[in-house]
Amino acid sequence: MVSSSNAGASSARSLADVLASHRVVVTVGSGGVGKTTTAAALALHAASEGRRVLCLTIDPARRLANSLGLDEMTVDEQEVPASLFERYGLEPRGQLYAMMLDTKRTFDALVGQYASSPDVRERILGNRIYQYVAGSLAGTQEYMAMEKLHAVRQDPRWDLIVLDTPPTSNALDFLDAPERLVDAIDSPAIRWFLQAFEGAGKFSFNLVGKGAAFLLRSLGKFTGTGFLEQVAEFVTGINDLFGGFRERAAEVSGALRSPEVAFVVVTSPAPLAIQEAIFFSDRLREAGMRRDAIVLNGVHELLPEPQAPTRELEAALRRVEPGLEPERVVDGMRRALEDERLQGVADRIESERLHHRVGDEVLLVQVPALEEDVHDLGGLARIAAHLVTPTERARA
Amino acid sequence: MPSLLDHRFLFVVGKGGVGKTTVAASLGLAAARKGKRTLVAMVNAKERLSSLYECPPITDKITNVAPNLDAVNMTPAAALEEYGMMILKVRTLYQAVFENRFVRAFLRGTPGIEAWAMLGKAYFHAMGHGPEGRGDYDLVILDAPATGHGLEMLRVPQVIVDVAPPGLLRREAERALSLFRDPQRAGCVVVTLPEGMPAHETLELHEALTKDLAMPVPALVVNQLLPKLFESGERPLLEALPAKLDEGSPIASLAKAGRIRALREGVQETSLALLRSIDAPRVTLPRLFEPELGRAHVESLSRAFD
Secondary structure (H helix, E strand, O other): OOOOOOOOOOOOOOHHHHHHOOOEEEEEOOOOOOHHHHHHHHHHHHHHOOOEEEEEEOOOOHHHHHHOOOOOOOOOOEEOOHHHHHHOOOOOOOEEEEEEOOHHHHHHHHHHHHOOOHHHHHHHHHOHHHHHHHHHOOOHHHHHHHHHHHHHHOOOOOOEEEEEOOOOOOOOHHHHHHHHHHHHHOOHHHHHHHHOEOOOOOEOHHHHHHHHHHHHHHHHHHHOOOHHHHHHHHHHHHHHHHOOHHHHHHHHHHHHOOOOEEEEEEEOOOHHHHHHHHHHHHHHHHOOOOOOEEEEEEEOOOOOOOOOOHHHHHHHHHHHOOOOOHHHHHHHHHHHHHHHHHHHHHHHHHHHHHHHHHOOOOEEEEEEOOOOOOOOHHHHHHHHHHHHOOOHHHHO | OOOHHHOOEEEEEOOOOOOHHHHHHHHHHHHHHOOOOEEEEEEOOOOOHHHHHOOOOOOOOOEEEEOOEEEEEEOHHHHHHHHHHHHHOOHHHHHHHHOOHHHHHHHHHOOOHHHHHHHHHHHHHHHOOOOOOOOOOOEEEEEOOOHHHHHHHHHHHHHHHHHOOOOHHHHHHHHHHHHHOOOOOEEEEEEEOOOHHHHHHHHHHHHHHHHHOOOOOOEEEEEEEOOOOOOOOOHHHHHHHHHHOOOOOOOHHHHHHHHHHHHHHHHHHHHHHHHOOOOOOEEEEEOOOOOOOOHHHHHHHHHHHO
8 A cells, every 4th residue: 555644545455455454444435336235235344244233224225224234224233144144155253233223313312312391302303393304304314424423432332343335416415414414503693593583482683682673584584483482492492402502513524533433435436426526535535534445336347349250259159159149149249248348438437547547645446347236245245355455556 | 197207397307327327418418409498497406418518618607508408507596595685686685685694604504495496496597487388498398306305305395384374485485386286287207228227116106106206207318228139038048158169169258258148138127027016107218338328329319209
């Protein structure tokens, strides 16, 4: 591995090293690049190396659950049975658990844990804005993923947690999530806003002066009467909930920068995905985070063109497979090969572009395009084998 | 049912990486060609539309990109400003309220407000003011964020209707909702790929759209369809072929490509069968083996919507 003075540079030679030397591995990336599968394959590898692993995913496809031998992912941890490892010739030296993040439940649990009194707890849980926000609105999912991570990290049952983050077009949303939530609820604006709001009652325009009263009335015209009060109740509740929330978010944020946390950026060779990966990687560096590895999924092999004349190719096919019509099938295979080669060339260009941009200090791992979808533990194990192979550049 | 391009408002939805923007761009060209004044709106996206249309970058200011066809990349800040102006009417009043430092921070912190401002703006362009109004466009095509976040955005009007007390905000959300749920005027164009995982997820997405959100789905677009090179009877033989060859066989790479293709065509067939359970007119777009798509490609894809 090329050494580098850059902060956040990885010294790992392969993803196996990354897994071995961290307690938390976070996969990040845009949607549709095989991020969840990569997370699961990494978790599987670590488990077969003797670690006690929790793979925490966000709303995974049922197929992933199935490939781990589970009927479906649940919000409670489930163990992948040792017998399943054996069936695929894997040694279950460690343990593998899988769990799905439930945003609403995680939020509810936080409320239960941190509310200053049962009364406050009930008021928050009963607030209509909370009921929607906790479950479904943008941003909370990212934040709750971080919260959950924080919670399971303290759990001694696991010595490795692989966290699959929500796919987002705004890449690193979840990294800012703790700060953003703090800004939203603990800013001068909100404190000002809360001043105008007396506990569970109405806005008191007296407290905020004429200018502010005008602002609130205008806003109220926009939102309808009562809405601002509901928002204020929600915000007051959340404020109570977290008390020293700023410290807590700082803790979560700080934890993400700790040396026991590794980041793996997952991407595919599609130009758009590569652009995202570069953006991700830059953002991680700016944020002072580690960039331990980039996984490039689904790289097409550059198959050579056949050298022999067509007549010979047809004859060769006829010899091994008389059941296929040689002229038609050789022609079809030629077209298939052309498509593959176009894809292979494009993938090479994109992979070079990525390498050029991120340089040698980040481990770049290529996983070849798979012929078939992953549908069982064996498939995940095959991906894992590609993932943990030291890269050529690292070997050099 | 009206034909796809006769709608007033179309959301383009689907999992990340299935080609939503390409479909939105193609729909836009097809509608404009039909004489519809059309707006393609992106939601604070890392904008790719300009490379498809081969035009200068598309910003939060509406730009003309072809005859009858405009495009915009909405940002929460600009959308909120326009939306606020629309409601408060007077600029000085707007500035006093919405540009107040505190109000600004408050609005940023209120969940859903940004999504609503962008949806509301797009809605306004289609429908203008008033119950039966017409906006500046015959058709607005909104390129939605990928699945999870896209659904969250589509859910916002209902949340507002449920949570907000009677008033302007709620009235606007109700109007938008009645448009979005009207199969005569609006719907979600669901985009997918003929591949295993995307097909499965599309079934779930379709259910969430039609059942949870009660939104019509006037078209299912299957993008990147591979031309069929082999018959289903040939596929098992092709799949087994590479293993049968001697080392150094002259057809080694051909056989490998043939096996890969046969497997993919098999997956494609299964996925298409799976997608048949979705009750919506289907449009297929061919897979183009191009590193980067441009105007000519989108033009040719757009013919599928004529």
